[in-house]
Amino acid sequence: MQQLGVLDRIRGDLENFVGQRIKVKANRGRKKVMEAEGILEGIYPKLFVVRLNERQSERRVSYSYADLLTETVELSIEDTRIGLGEATG
Numbered sequence: 001m002q003q004l005g006v007l008d009r010i011r012g013d014l015e016n017f018v019g020q021r022i023k024v025k026a027n028r029g030r031k032k033v034m035e036a037e038g039i040l041e042g043i044y045p046k047l048f049v050v051r052l053n054e055r056q057s058e059r060r061v062s063y064s065y066a067d068l069l070t071e072t073v074e075l076s077i078e079d080t081r082i083g084l085g086e087a088t089g
Helices: 002-015 065-069
Strands: 021-029 032-043 047-054 057-064 073-077 080-082
Touching: 002 032, 002 065, 021 047, 021 057, 057 065, 065 073
Parallel strands: none
Antiparallel strands: 021 032, 021 073, 032 047, 047 057, 073 080
């Protein structure tokens, strides 16, 4: 039950950054790490969406709040990590 509270705090932290440019670093497994810049496009009850502009194409990727909690995904703005369940904004 305490876990749910942490995920709610992470979602609340991310709400402050909707529409802003962020850096995404995602562990894709087998020592593959994806790093990109995009815009935090939307916050939903179980996940959040980032719009990435890569090589003249646009795509959207979604991640769960648990990905941030387990540090599978890291989000940052100007070298400041966001979405850690702490008061950041």
